[in-house]
Amino acid sequence: MPALRRSEWYDLARDLNWNLSYVTEDEAFPEVMSNNYGITPNEKWWAWDEPYKVSYREYVHNQYGKDASVYSVNSVIARSRMFEELDPGWKSAIVAHYGAIAVPEYLAGLGESRMGRFGRAAAWRNMALFGTLDETRHGQIQTYFPYTLLDKEPRMDWAHKALHTNEWGAIAARHLFDDMFTANDAVSTAIQLTFTFETGFTNLQFLGMAADAMEVGDLDFGALISSIQTDESRHAQQGEPTVRILVENGYADVAQRLVDHMFWRSWHVFALLTGLSMDYYTPLEHRSHSFKEFMQEWIVKQFLDQFRDFGLEPSWYWESHFLPELDWYHHALHLGVWFWRPTVWWNPDAGVSPAEREWLEEKYPGWNDTFGVYWDTIGDNIRRGEETKTLPETFPMVCNMCQIPVVTPAGFRAGKLESPEPHIHIHEGRQYVFCSEPCKWIFQLNPSRFAGHTSVVDRFLGGEIQPPTIPGALEWMGLSPEEMGQDATNYAWAYEGLEAPGAAAS
Amino acid sequence: MTTMRRRKARTWSLLGEVKRKPSAYEAVTAKFHYHFRRDPAPWELDPEMAFNRWYLEHREGSPFNVDDWEGYRDPAKLTYKDYVTLQHERELYVDGLVDRFEAVDHAASYSEGWTDTFKALIVPLRFPVHVLQMASLYVGQMAPSSFITNAAHFQAADEMRRLQRIAYWTQVVANAKDGAIARTETARDPWERAEAWQPLRETLETMLVAYDWGEAFVALNLGVKPAFDAMVNVALRDLARRNEDEFMALLCEEFDRDAARSRAWTTALVRYALERDPTLADVVNGWLDTWAPKAIAAVEAMGVLFEQAPEPVAGEELGEMAREGQREIAGAAGLA
Numbered sequence: 143m144p145a146l147r148r149s150e151w152y153d154l155a156r157d158l159n160w161n162l163s164y165v166t167e168d169e170a171f172p173e174v175m176s177n178n179y180g181i182t183p184n185e186k187w188w189a190w191d192e193p194y195k196v197s198y199r200e201y202v203h204n205q206y207g208k209d210a211s212v213y214s215v216n217s218v219i220a221r222s223r224m225f226e227e228l229d230p231g232w233k234s235a236i237v238a239h240y241g242a243i244a245v246p247e248y249l250a251g252l253g254e255s256r257m258g259r260f261g262r263a264a265a266w267r268n269m270a271l272f273g274t275l276d277e278t279r280h281g282q283i284q285t286y287f288p289y290t291l292l293d294k295e296p297r298m299d300w301a302h303k304a305l306h307t308n309e310w311g312a313i314a315a316r317h318l319f320d321d322m323f324t325a326n327d328a329v330s331t332a333i334q335l336t337f338t339f340e341t342g343f344t345n346l347q348f349l350g351m352a353a354d355a356m357e358v359g360d361l362d363f364g365a366l367i368s369s370i371q372t373d374e375s376r377h378a379q380q381g382e383p384t385v386r387i388l389v390e391n392g393y394a395d396v397a398q399r400l401v402d403h404m405f406w407r408s409w410h411v412f413a414l415l416t417g418l419s420m421d422y423y424t425p426l427e428h429r430s431h432s433f434k435e436f437m438q439e440w441i442v443k444q445f446l447d448q449f450r451d452f453g454l455e456p457s458w459y460w461e462s463h464f465l466p467e468l469d470w471y472h473h474a475l476h477l478g479v480w481f482w483r484p485t486v487w488w489n490p491d492a493g494v495s496p497a498e499r500e501w502l503e504e505k506y507p508g509w510n511d512t513f514g515v516y517w518d519t520i521g522d523n524i525r526r527g528e529e530t531k532t533l534p535e536t537f538p539m540v541c542n543m544c545q546i547p548v549v550t551p552a553g554f555r556a557g558k559l560e561s562p563e564p565h566i567h568i569h570e571g572r573q574y575v576f577c578s579e580p581c582k583w584i585f586q587l588n589p590s591r592f593a594g595h596t597s598v599v600d601r602f603l604g605g606e607i608q609p610p611t612i613p614g615a616l617e618w619m620g621l622s623p624e625e626m627g628q629d630a631t632n633y634a635w636a637y638e639g640l641e642a643p644g645a646a647a648s
Numbered sequence: 649m650t651t652m653r654r655r656k657a658r659t660w661s662l663l664g665e666v667k668r669k670p671s672a673y674e675a676v677t678a679k680f681h682y683h684f685r686r687d688p689a690p691w692e693l694d695p696e697m698a699f700n701r702w703y704l705e706h707r708e709g710s711p712f713n714v715d716d717w718e719g720y721r722d723p724a725k726l727t728y729k730d731y732v733t734l735q736h737e738r739e740l741y742v743d744g745l746v747d748r749f750e751a752v753d754h755a756a757s758y759s760e761g762w763t764d765t766f767k768a769l770i771v772p773l774r775f776p777v778h779v780l781q782m783a784s785l786y787v788g789q790m791a792p793s794s795f796i797t798n799a800a801h802f803q804a805a806d807e808m809r810r811l812q813r814i815a816y817w818t819q820v821v822a823n824a825k826d827g828a829i830a831r832t833e834t835a836r837d838p839w840e841r842a843e844a845w846q847p848l849r850e851t852l853e854t855m856l857v858a859y860d861w862g863e864a865f866v867a868l869n870l871g872v873k874p875a876f877d878a879m880v881n882v883a884l885r886d887l888a889r890r891n892e893d894e895f896m897a898l899l900c901e902e903f904d905r906d907a908a909r910s911r912a913w914t915t916a917l918v919r920y921a922l923e924r925d926p927t928l929a930d931v932v933n934g935w936l937d938t939w940a941p942k943a944i945a946a947v948e949a950m951g952v953l954f955e956q957a958p959e960p961v962a963g964e965e966l967g968e969m970a971r972e973g974q975r976e977i978a979g980a981a982g983l984a
Binding site for chain 2: 320591592
């Protein structure tokens, strides 16, 4: 054990900023890779100071221990029947998680690597290098675990291939994550990936889901994602000093805009991924909190504290759009995802048995009136043997920002929106459809970043998807008939409290 | 419900019908860069937005390209888990080394002359090593396959390792000899202004803006790093030993274990590319015509610092070591 404590020598490994003279700062830190937002000269960035420090030797010693522990849990569990015995809804939650998260986490390593090269202070670049390694870990470990489950659940293949496909959820994930880190400059990445996304939303996905996993008895997934979060909370701290530099140099408005932009986008994708998993896919008896409760405790409170600490304001849409959506948005998405279930790579769990509906009504008063009525009809159709009426014949509109189907009619029905209509915007002669005012606002902030992109529906209408039918679209999305989502419990929920399916006929 | 299946999957479907079950290394590395050569652009945003243009120009558009990069393998076959396991063990070794030399108060035994050399030559090395760290990350983030990205990112981490071990020992020597040794200016002033350091700084700063990913890789891993590593890991090792600094010599030897891994993945990558397209030898050699002499000149300018040590290494000897470093890797890569 070396005699000097880290604090006695570590500044020598951090204070490595120098004045370039053989190339210009603009050449070495071009705006596309590192937007300084007008804060010049570069010395102003040298005050960047990470709150949590770690040395290389500490890093490899710690990470070795963490990996050894998580992989040994996996190795023991792989020889057990634990996976087979998991609840089908929970399996759907983890199949969805791996597809949407595993490879994007690896790609977050590219964003970290960009900060490691183009971050404007050496201390920052060093932290980002650890972030690069962390995300390599997260990409690899979250593909390795599903890899070991391929023989038990072939859909685990999506942990690896989802981002290679044009499945609509994969497009939404790519659009979000490319905007956030793979195609984002170093300064914006620090604020949007680490400050906005990793300090809040990954906490929700990784610790909230870990709590549920342990409840469900999925020790493998629980050990995996709680270990990941210990890395996230370390490298997420790159955001705070970056925000501080912007604020101290009079650019609080830039920080605010970057946060507001990415907070909204993260919210929408997490409503889709985590909202459904927590409130519908996790078995009722194992739900520790509702999604809304997790959001209030882990996101709303934390961001309000962060805004206050940095002299920022709650986002302009906080009271008017964000808080109201907590009551209805993910329920509407759940209904849509279940109905369009052939278009996803997991088996959506309806999660609307009588007991579950009681829980939903308790957690979300008014749920029965707004959403329960649709499930009543679906349940009737299932019980009458008219499954086809519960399956899609057309496609919904898709938002040109979040790439998620537009569900405004449900928000209107819930009394949370003034109109069921989507937001239409014309830019340079092209019409764009947005699901919400904030999605439109994000587009208008920087149209050149988004304008030439086409949504699934744009491509469908543009003739890119052939034949232009549901089967044609499913093939275009990369979904084989075996992989298309089905009801996770084979409609058992529709018969709970009634006669068993088929009982009447026997 | 679980999914119906037609056959038991041996591996990821994207890896195709494989005769041999892929290794764990392959399963967690292959085909992660779905965005390389993606149509219409790498990133799921406006195809014309600046980042798409950057990657299309500097990665897809690089002259250093083959039909398929996915067949390339790092000879060390490192996953993240393997990397931290390996370096955990190596850092335990270096921890032991530090313990051993701290126990005998080794830094206090430095002669005045060697302390001066340490201050002038070793202390500022943190800066160029940091640039090598930055450059390795650029190669990693631009590489067309994860098999390359990961090797480059681990290389960046190795540079940080080298840097931090120098930083630690700098503080130890400062505590034993002269507190000024640990001041930022003691390292930064020569790096920014001392004559001996300027060709190296010029080479590294200009290398940072070689944004074509192929050129960035060649400039760093075949041009600059082999010469720099010869200077630090070999020449400085010899210099330290001649001046009775066995700790520093052993540390440099340890650094060269990491550098050897870099040389191995680099030569394998060039060989892989040349096997697919022999004309790429001209592309690589064209870049080397620029970067190899610059790196040699940079190292040779440092000769004066090696010669000022109480027991010196001659400037010509240093230059020859750097040239040998470059020749060795070019030969192993099949470029000679």
